[in-house]
Amino acid sequence: MINENLNIYLQALNSANSGIIITDNLQPDNPIIYCNSAFEKISGYNKDEIIGHNCRFLQAQDRSQAERQLIKESIRDGKECRVEIRNYRKNGQLFWNELFISPVKNDDGMITHFIGVQNDVTDRKKIEYDLREEKSSVEEKIQQRTKELMGKEAFLASIIQTVRESLLVLDSNYVVLSANNHFLSSFKVTQEETVGKVLFExxxxxxxxxxxxxxxxxxxxxxxxxxDYEVEHHFQHIGKKVMLLNAYRIEFEGQYKDRILIAIEDITDKKELDRRKDDFLSIASHELKTPLTTIKSLIQLLQRMDPAKNPDQFTTSLDKVSIYIEKLNKLISKLLDTSKIHSGNIELHLEPFEIDKTIKEAIENLSVVNPEYEISFSGCTNASVLGDEMQILQVFNNLISNAIKYAPGSKNIEVYINTVGNFVKISVKDFGMGISHQDKIKIFERFFRASNIQKKYPGLGIGLYVSHEIIVNHKGTLWVESEVGEGSTFNFTLPVIKN
Structure with missing residues (x-):
């Protein structure tokens, strides 16, 4: 009877038009443990990509909203709250979210969960804006607009809206007369925030x-x-970007008009790709050349050496050759892994295994290799997953290696494992330098290396890319929570085998 009632409740939640999520307040960072179909539709993410995340991922890089602090305080104080907040779908599209949050208490009065009910009110926001505009309009403005629509400027405006590039039209005082949809979408702004404003403001x-x-x-x-005027700036709502600006005077039938057309192109990714290519070629050649040069020197030494006269030195040199060959082999293996993943030829050997046991044994082995570090382990799932155990170990070992590498001033690493919905979630937390918001966006991309750490912490920038693709191929997700100067927590989920 209880199961029948539960199924009825779940069916009812899943049939609701409003997006509904449930978070677990007893777990670190209040992860999502349930979402209904409407939430998937509103956000554009599927359930497997949502489970285990904190709700703040919906705000992407738009982190300066006062509503975020209100939500944080309400959860901290265990109170209900209602906000309207800017969120972003999986494809990056902005939408306004009307969010209701309520705490759920057990019989002892302890808050165990929070329920969030979400509604997409983007259309309502647009209607409210349109009504305000209509209310403030006067007959003179309507007549002026009608005249514009009948003239050639209306023809120009219709062309501007169809161009897949950010375009603005300014008057002689640099006031924005029109902004096309591509501009509004690219900069995450509205007509109200743009048209009628001076460009420089x-x-x-x-x-x-x-x-x-x-x-x-x-x-x-x-x-x-x-x-081709380049502007590198930390833009509101979209973060640090490099924009290429071109501006022209608009001319009709030989008569100059006091209008300026500005075209803006986002070249951030192109500039970054060029930098990454240059960095990778330089780093890869250096990383490969170092062990090769050492091996060559050792071989030359061995060739001049008489093994009978210097047996100890001969053996020591051979051992060094073996060590550097192994380093070279690992570098080549990483590059091959990247190539296989990029071409879609990665192989998975799927077998069920106990995830708790696998992680625990990996920590024991890593602790032996790194005795100066304290790697703590907490949590329990008693779950089995279907996957390639060696590849999952590769991901976990890489996360621990990074935690050691990028937290030189700390000797503590925390590993936590728990169950969220139909997934196990593994978290690796360090207390190092942390990661900027801008770098978090690209940290799992191939060959990405943050420019401020390359000299101090050399590498090829493929470890996290390979790890991310392995987890994706296992139907899980890999993400990072981090603030500069406050360390990082890398999390990944894997689907459990249902009994």
Missing amino acids: LGNHQWDIDTLKDLLTKILPTNNPVT
């Missing part, structure tokens, strides 16, 4: 640059365009 004053102002002031009187 948009966002967090990203275009308020003296040299750019000087170039723009010369466009109308001289008709000289601004070409």
Whole structure:
């Protein structure tokens, strides 16, 4: 009877039009343990990508919203709250979320869970904006707009909206007359925040640059365009980007009009890709050349040595050759793993294994190799997973190695394992330098290396990429929670075998 009632409740939740999630307040960081179909539809993520995450992942890099602090305080104080907050779907699309949060208490009055009910109110927000605009309009403004629609400027506006590039049209005072949808989508802003504003006051004053102002002031009187002007800036809502700006005076039938057309292209990824290619070629050649040079020197030494006269030295040199050959072999293996994953040829040898036992034994082995580090282990799942145990060990060992490598001032590493829904979740926490928000976006990409750590911590930038792809191939997720200066927690989930 209890199971029948439970199934009825779950079916009811899954049939609701509102997105519903349940988080476990008794586990670290309040992870999501349930979400209904409506939540998947609203967010664009499927259930397997959501379970185990904290709800704040929906705000992506838009972290300055006051509502985030209100939610944090409500959860801390165990109170209900209602907010309207900017969220982002899996494809990066902005939507407004009306969120209701309520605590769930057990018989002892302890808060064990939180229930969140979410509604997409983007259309309502747009209607409210449209109503405000309509209310503030006067007959003169309507007549002016009608005249514009009948003129050639309306024709230009219709073209601008179809272009897959961020475009702005300014008047002679650099006030934005129109912004196309691509601009609004790229910069995560609204018409209300853009149209009617001076260019140099948009966002967090990203275009308020003296040299750019000087170039723009010369466009109308001289008709000289601004070409390929780069702006590197930490933009509001979208973070640090490199934008390429071009500006032109608009001309119709030989008659100059006091209008400026600005085209903005996001070249962040292109610049980053070029940097990564250069860095990888330089690093890979250095990493491969170092053991080869050492091996060559040792071989030359062995060739000049008489084994009978110097048996100890001969044996020591051979041992060193073996060590450096092993280093070289590991580097080549990493590159081969990357190549196999990128081409889709990675092989999985799937067998059931006890995840608790696997992680515990791995920690024991790592503790022997790194006796100066204290690797603590807590939690228990008693679960079995179907997977390639050696590849899962490769992921875990890589996370521990990174925790050691990037936390030189700390000797403590915490490993926690628990069950979230139909998944096991493994967390590796260090107390090192932490990771910036901008780097977290790309940390699992192939060959990515944060520029500020490359000199101090050399590497090829493929370990986390390989780890991420292994977990994805096991139908799990791998992500990181981190703040600069406060350490990092890498988490990954794996589906459990249902009994």
